[in-house]
Amino acid sequence: MLRFLIARLGQAALVMLAVAAVSFLMFRFVGDPVAGMVREDASVQEKAELRQALGLDQPVLVQFGRFLGRTIRGDFGVSYRNQRPVAALIAERLPATLELVLMATLLSLALGIPLGVLCALKPDGVAARLVQAVSLIGISTPTFVTGIVLILTFAVTLGLLPSFGRGQTVQLGPWSTGFLTVSGLKALVLPSITLALYQLTLIMRLVRSELIDVLSSDYIRFARARGLSLRRIHFTLALRNALMPVITVTGLQIGSLIAFAIVTETVFQWPGMGLLFIQAVSFSDVPVMAAYLLFVGLLFVLINTVVDLLYAVVDPRLRVKAS
Amino acid sequence: MSAAPILAIDALRIEYPLSEGGTLVAVEGATLTIAPGEIHALVGESGAGKTTIGNAVLGLLEKPGRIASGAIALDGKPFDPTKPGDIRLGRDIGAVFQDPMTSLNPLFTIESQIVETLRAHLPLDRRAARARALDLLRAVGMPEPERRLSAYPHQLSGGQRQRVVIACALACEPRLLVADEPTTALDVSIQAQILDLLRGLADERGIGILLVTHNMGVVAQIADTVTIMHRGHVVESGPVAQVLRRPQADYARALIGAVPRIDVRLDRFPMLDGVNQGNAETARTELRRRAGTQEIAAPAADAVPLLSVESLVVDYGAGLLSGRGSRAFRAVDGVSFEIRPGEVFGLVGESGCGKTTIANVVAGLRKPTGGTIRFDGKVIAGEAAAPRVGRARRAIQMIFQDPYSSLNARMRVGHILAEPILFYELARTRAEAAADVDLLVQAVGLPPETAQRFPHAFSGGQRQRLSIARALGARPRLIVCDEPTSSLDVSVQAQILNLLKDLRDATGLTLLLISHDLAVIRQMCDRVAVMRSGQIVEMEESETLFAAPKADYTRQLLALVPTLERIRGEADIRHGG
Incomplete structure (x- = not known):
């Protein structure tokens, strides 16, 4: 029974990893998040700094790793619309x-x-x-x-x-x-x-x-x-x-x-x-x-x-x- | 025999009203009686109505079937099985069905299934019922009965399950037991045990048993009286020795004649082969001419083997995905044999002995774990084998056990038969292939319009003829036949086996015949290998093997097979004091 349980949990973890990857890719598909965050007249310098602050200058895999880390801790980011943590919104x-x-x-x-x-x-x-x-x-x-x-x-x-x-x-x-x-x-x-x-x-x-x-x-x-x-x-x-x-x-x-x-x-x-x-x-x-x-x-x-x-x-x- | 018979069936007529009006009469004027302690066998081929009578007694006729006229009486008291009054199913009449694998509910323990039967009829509390269940399991000879009580059906072997089924049937000490093909799904050694058990119940408890079966050997071994049925009518009835030795009715003679004998090899099964025999002859000659190259010679001992199998090993469950904990099951363990050109080689053994696995490996449906197989000198399976794809498979064809699932129900027969011909490029055009198909259809003794129809239009025996025609279409040199007749009636089996013999004689084919039926093997094979748990126990010329078996296991198998030669009450070999 225990082996069966472990095998099933292993499979579950794999599936979740795939789902996380898709969900992570969503951020990248909808365009440059920085462009949506800064003022229209922001300089290249400012954008680069923001990019660095957000970790967006890192390789994709590193970003994905960080995304996973945050997700596991229950940190899903902040809603763009009402500026509240997503986790709290969902819990509500x-x-x-x-x-x-x-x-x-x-x-x-x-x-x-x-x-x-x-x-x-x-x-x-x-x-x-x-x-x-x-x-x-x-x-x-x-x-x-x-x-x-x-x-x-x-x-x-x-x-x-x-x-x-x-x-x-x-x-x-x-x-x-x-x-x-x-x-x-x-x-x-x-x-x-x-x-x-x-x-x-x-x-x-x-x-x-x-x-x-x-x-x-x-x-x-x-x-x-x-x-x-x-x-x-x-x-x-x-x-x-x-x-x-x-x-x-x-x-x-x-x-x-x-x-x-x-x-x-x-x-x-x-x-x-x-x-x-x-x-x-x-x-x-x-x-x-x-x-x-x-x-x-x-x-x-x-x-x-x-x-x-x-x-x-x-x-x-x-x-x-x-x- | 002075007491009232346990079961008396008088002029029973069973009808099935048809939806388009009219009725189908399944049984007409059936009369039989069973005395206390008597085993009465009801035999016949499929559609004879024997199971229908059993179901009628049990009140289990499939809707909309009904008893139209006639009477059934238990212990002299007439009763209507559909309206159980004084006489109750399960208490006064017990039932044992064919397949012990499906007779028990998979979700409930053995204990719960026996106890619920007891408590449905007798005023017992749980503890008393449990004690009684334990007694019953002991009575039917279940090993370790205490432990089996808490087991689920899937944890038991087929024979053990049938013992549980019999224990359930006996739970409330019924007067009558209706046993519908109780051993058909079992191996011979287990069949022998179950038959002994049934005989013992009749002798010791005086239970009357209505034994529905198609197996004449079983009838000969344990029944006292027998009724032979054909298309709903009783053809002949009487004491077993009299009916089996001196059948009076034509049908009874034909049926008994069609049973393969284990004591002597006959050239052909003594029966009419039906129509189209003349056409079949010419068609087979033509097939042989086209096949061309091979000359038919009597299989000689010094001939170069057509197929040689060397220390073949096949493991199951050793694959990547089977998980770390699981151990491989060795289905075939170092088997070696050779098949000479033109010979019929038989592999015989009980279920699980590895014979079908060998068939699959030879036919290229499965890769061996170890060992090599050479065909006509070339390695076809094993380490050094080139992958067998496409046309490399042509020379070895296969005929499967179940003629219902081995033909594609959505393709016309002509299309099914033309497929291998076109695939192996044995015909240049579809028209040529169609001509070949006509020839094949005739060669297996079917009418020419066969090609236009779908498989469902044919009976089991006809379908098996089609399977043979399909295998022949590839112009093979070796045909692997895996239990080719075990799902067919005896008269049809005799026809199919005759057909295989004729085709072999006409075309010089080599056959690998796999069967659990020793009598079929004796009638068909030149040489035989007896298998047990993945190994060959004995390999010998067929006549020598049957006349003087060397291995203990072979002797044991031969002794256990119920045959017409050993009729109960005549020469009491097995039951004698």
């Missing part, structure tokens, strides 16, 4: 996004798995057909359309729920949470539904097809021949086998939910990282963009590693190969 926005994604994931699992099971066990039933048809709509409607329709219905017409923002938040140390106030929870409803919809459909369809596969396998036939109750066969034996790929997909989807909550956050003006990134893009705020890139990369690597480890917990066959 992170809770909003994470809470939104957590909510959306729970929602999609809580609904997706039972619906998928329903569709697999009673494929010809009315309910299953209805769910299948609706899920097709769910998977093919773009997030911004869903969001806007939800806002129109529940915020504008019915006036039940807020249409933007996080509502009131409570500060728990560095973490600002919306879970503890009524307005915070109400504000969470529409965005999390919007974000969850696609994943819900995905999980439902995955559970359905996996379960149908597993139910036709020899060991389920054998379980039936042993006279076990249908409930035990379906929900204890078959579902556990069917959930294996769901773990992977959910894990990977959490990554993309965090990384690409951008659209939902924009529609609902949710003060999360996505909104921060969109604003950074429109102001060419390179340090924020680079940090965001690094963060998203780190997220995916972490999630993939955790998913692999989880797999080893659930599937005994992997445990043996690993150890």
Whole structure:
């Protein structure tokens, strides 16, 4: 197990190095940073001094090394736009996004798995057909359309729920949470539904097809021949086998939910990282963009590693190969 | 036999309603009874309906199949398997399926799978169920049962898994056991153990066993009575010795005749080869004329070997990426043999003995770790070998085991067969290649319109004919056949083996035949090498080897193979006191 863990962490470190390199190159691709910093009439002398002060006269590899050093210490530079450390900006926005994604994931699992099971066990039933048809709509409607329709219905017409923002938040140390106030929870409803919809459909369809596969396998036939109750066969034996790929997909989807909550956050003006990134893009705020890139990369690597480890917990066959 | 039969099936008819209306009758008028302690074998080729009957008794018919008429009774009490009332699956009827690799759920321990079966039917607490599970594992002869309880299925060997499956089936002391091909996926030595186990259960506990199988040898070895089925109908039924020795029905005679014999070598399998035989003859003569150069001579001992393999070593898992901790597995360990031109050389052994690895190395699909292979005097594998690419591969072709996955389902047969001809530039134009394809199709005894169709239009046996035609298309001098008939029915196997023999006689081909089936080897091969754990145990002229095996391992293998020659109750060799 330990060797497996070390190997996975080694791979993760390599991937992160590559991501860091890309993010470092971003600074160089968008042009000469010095030109953007100095007055228009600065002399060559002044520019050279600034260049030296910033370390930009050093060879690329040395610069990359320094960039890595700063990054590891958590220093992502200072935002061009609002002149604050990028790390602080991200830390401020992170809770909003994470809470939104957590909510959306729970929602999609809580609904997706039972619906998928329903569709697999009673494929010809009315309910299953209805769910299948609706899920097709769910998977093919773009997030911004869903969001806007939800806002129109529940915020504008019915006036039940807020249409933007996080509502009131409570500060728990560095973490600002919306879970503890009524307005915070109400504000969470529409965005999390919007974000969850696609994943819900995905999980439902995955559970359905996996379960149908597993139910036709020899060991389920054998379980039936042993006279076990249908409930035990379906929900204890078959579902556990069917959930294996769901773990992977959910894990990977959490990554993309965090990384690409951008659209939902924009529609609902949710003060999360996505909104921060969109604003950074429109102001060419390179340090924020680079940090965001690094963060998203780190997220995916972490999630993939955790998913692999989880797999080893659930599937005994992997445990043996690993150890 | 005075007691009520354990299982009585009376005039059973099983139908599958078809979606376009109409019904497919899978089983019609099947009647059989099983007395306490009796093993009743249900045999037939694929599509005979034998498995369908087993599934019907277990209430596991695939949808939309249904029992249309007839009755099934257990211990004299009629019951409907789809609506388990008094009689319960798992408690009163146990089941053992073919593949022990897939019968057990990979995510749960052995203990949990046996205990859940026990607790589904009996009022046992966890501790009592566990103790019972341990007893069951002991009863089925599982080594170190305490340790196996906490094991997962993948940690057990195939034979051990089948023991667990049988333990599950026996958990609640059923009256009847339905065993569907219980040993087909196992090696002969393990098969022998499992068969002994089943026989013991019938003798000691008086369990009735319905044994569904295609293997006549298995029937001869352990069954008391046998029912032969063909296309859903019972063809013949009775005591094993009577049915196997003096079959009355034509089909029963043909089926039993097609079983390869291990006691004596026959020139051909005694059966009709079907149509197109006349065309096939001329086509083969033409093939031989085109191949040109070789003269066919009886394989002579002093001939220069066509293929010579010298101290071949193949390791698995020694590559760069396999990680530091992993040790290489030596699949082939210093094997040497020679194949003379025009001879059929057999490699036989149990699974994991390295025979398929050798086939792959000879065919150039895998590089050896050590040793050399010479073909026609030139080194083709080993240290000094030039890389075998492109046309260098032409002279050695291969036929694979599974005819379903070895033909590209998206290409027409004509295209599949023309590919090697064009690749090796054996024809100048596509039209010429197409003419060659027609010839090949005829040579393997298929109708001329074959080339226009896709592989899915053909049965397993026909597909294997196509694989042979494809190999022949390259005009090879050596064909490596890796278990060419082990996924086919016996009558089809007989046809394919006859075809290989005919082609060999007509074109002077040399064959390397790899098989786990000793009877097939005896019928086909001039010389045989017996392998075990990567080494050759014994290599001999085929007739000498089968008549007077020298190595202990060979003798053991020969003794374990269930054959028609040893029928239970006739001359009790193995079970005799």
